[in-house]
Amino acid sequence: MRQRLLLRQTCVEDLKYLGQSRLECQKLQGTAVICGGSIAGLLAARVCHDHFANVIIIEPESWLSTVDAVREDAWRQDHPRTRVMQYRSLQGIQVLGFQGFYRLFPNFLEECKKSDIHVCRGDFRSSTWGNWTKTPHAEYGGNLPKTMFVGRPGLETLIRRLVLDTTKYPNIKQIIGTATGASRSSTSSERMEQVSVRKQDGSIVNIHAELIIDCTGPVSAGIKWLQREAFGHSVDGKYAKGTLPVEDLRVSYDQKINYSTLEFKVSKELGERLNVPGGWEGCGPIYNCFTDGLVESRSIYSQRIEGDIVQVCCGAWGIDDLPATLEEVKSYVRSLITDKPIPEWFFQFLDLLAEVDDVKHSRVRVPATNFNRFDKVPNLPSNWIALGDSVMRLNPVFGQGCTKALMGAVCLNTMLQKYGATALLSDFAQNFFKLQASKIGPIWEGVKLGDYTYQTTIPIKGETLSKGWLLRWYIRRLHILAFTDKQAGSALWHVKMFLAPPIDNLQFGLIVKVLWSALMRPNA
Template structure:
């Protein structure tokens, strides 16, 4: 390819740019947030405005960590040296179910850091590539020529200049917003960036459906699952230590049937970040007192300890996730060549399960496989969407199966849901005490193995035996785990 354009400088967009740098003479990352005012591409201290959940806790699952490490060798060591926390499930990562710590099993690794920190380090590595450059601008629409997408229209950002600006974009042309461009007014003057391939990484609010529809193409169906999740994140300083758990996760069923979740981890700057979550009318508020009360009431010991020895660094920041979403591109009968989608544009899951960044990494791997197969530039990327469908289906199954157990979640239950739900509960309960089941469970939750591997007869038989040896509540309550 001569040029590829990536719409959005998110984790998904940056990883797509890394893949494209192996196949294109030039890769332009078009990002609406002015993240390079001084040419340093941001210092990782503040979240981008375009990432509303950027202030919330993030942990990189092992599938994502391994994928990034393949494209950027030494990345994990780099960010740990800069302050991120690294932990193995055999020691520093502790998972709790109703306050009972699961048996420790090693071999699965996690990285804990704030989202701005992770993104800034990844952005530096990507933009250090000779073929990649950043353009500050807001996407207004796609350019179609025949049955292909051949470019993108965008409004230049006021802060873009020099290497990160638009004035030096070879092949760019000026066009008026009165030419029928989607989402523009008559006063807009837009840039057109020609591209042989356009990658939409603009996220769950992407306008790709509208852009396709306005050009006469069918729009991908957008599926939604209402979950009404709310969570709050707070930063802490802690006295004493060392602390046994570098990362801790807790899932607990309250006596009234409500499900509560929490995640706690050490991050850069010798700080700790904690997240508490609940559904529907049990969503946490913004106050420090309520946040500490939730931690103190958690049956998992690390959260009670945080409430006792943690010093809050400001007010908690809340975020609401109303629904899970996926766009089913694979169901379309017609689609233009020269266009693909990655990250939350494809699917946005319940964030409690931490699948977002690792899914983006796997989408980038699908893009790498697709491009390595030597596709014709005249054909739609059907084989790419087939590859990503498998990734989306597996992650969707993991989160949706758990979400559908919640009484407030509406929507049709798939055929066999009752049996699948009970078997899922069996696996989770067995993972508390059985190291083999717990390791297989972790492999699925960290997106290292497909969810179906937990339904193998040998695994289910072992899980049933483990549960019989436990003194746990009767099966039937929707007890599952977060990452």
């Protein structure tokens, strides 16, 4: 069962097929059109380059066609990313995400170095309620698999620079405009035929498409296109169990999350005095503390990213008043309710940041979380798919958004490797959405399980916050066990890094240990 779920619920095995390009003469003729040029769209374009003769990215923001959008020193960009609300906020990349980027781009490590992006062991230095969880260093000979510590500008700019490199990926072109719709094929009722694009001068152009990929983000523009072209409904008006019409595909809940990020541009001299674990030069993670949702709804996160920038982020469920200055951050951290005290060196670290003059602040009020269940919708066009935030928008606290986008691109590659030898079959989209849902569905359930801990969360219509209480109790006790038990710590780490299916948290030995721990220490 574990092996089946590893194949079904993770992309670990699928990574083996990533980056394997067809010969030019074997590529699918026609154009893959990607609607949206953020991270999901860029990764989709990179995958499509391996399989299609032509790839076009439609990007609405005009400055993303300039050198400012592909520069190595992204921290000096002159333009903001207006369509990405968390562009200047803290983010995380799990080990699986880094491994996927590494396979897609053979020169990835070299380009990370050019952009001052830190590649380090996948130890996020995260404490749980002030306690250190056992991390499986010994399983990897003391050297955990690597990941990267990078801000959103650094990551997105790096990926865009790589994808739009015409010497390596000549089939990819980016045009500036807004995708306004997709129309049904005049020769096949099962397909979309073209994408309409409104260019900067207001003119409309139509691009004939062999494959259309919706990467329009949270607006999920493709849903309106489907409805406009009368897709997404049962032909006879009857819906089999487990299927639903396109207008009912979205489920949503509001976790009432806010977070505030301060960025400090640190000099080399100050960096060496900050006394961060492992030293300043090789530093990525600094200190993160997740709190017990039964007694506290606030957490603290910190890391070093490209350009010698330190990010300190305060996030909370159901609280609007978050720090906007360093002094407010220090008071916030001092007031956190934890089981073990936050280490004193972290407060000394915050004190030293007072010497920094170049400080930026960003604040994000997170919209409601939603999941567009395309895998349950009948009669979808065979050559239209969606990935990234167009399918699922998550609570950003656990930093899973970019890895989720990568997983969607991996699923697309798997489908094109296995089922798109010479042409896209009539069930291509249907099978893609089922594959993608099996991979990202567990992320949705896992995050929702945690969000339902907080009484300020507004649950999905028809559900209550008590849903999943038993599994929530078990996972909480598993974290307690992981303070002292290597097996528990290993299971939690591998699942969080997307290297193992969630069932690893339910190993029989762990269940026995959790129950024994709960019996012996019921009030832990």
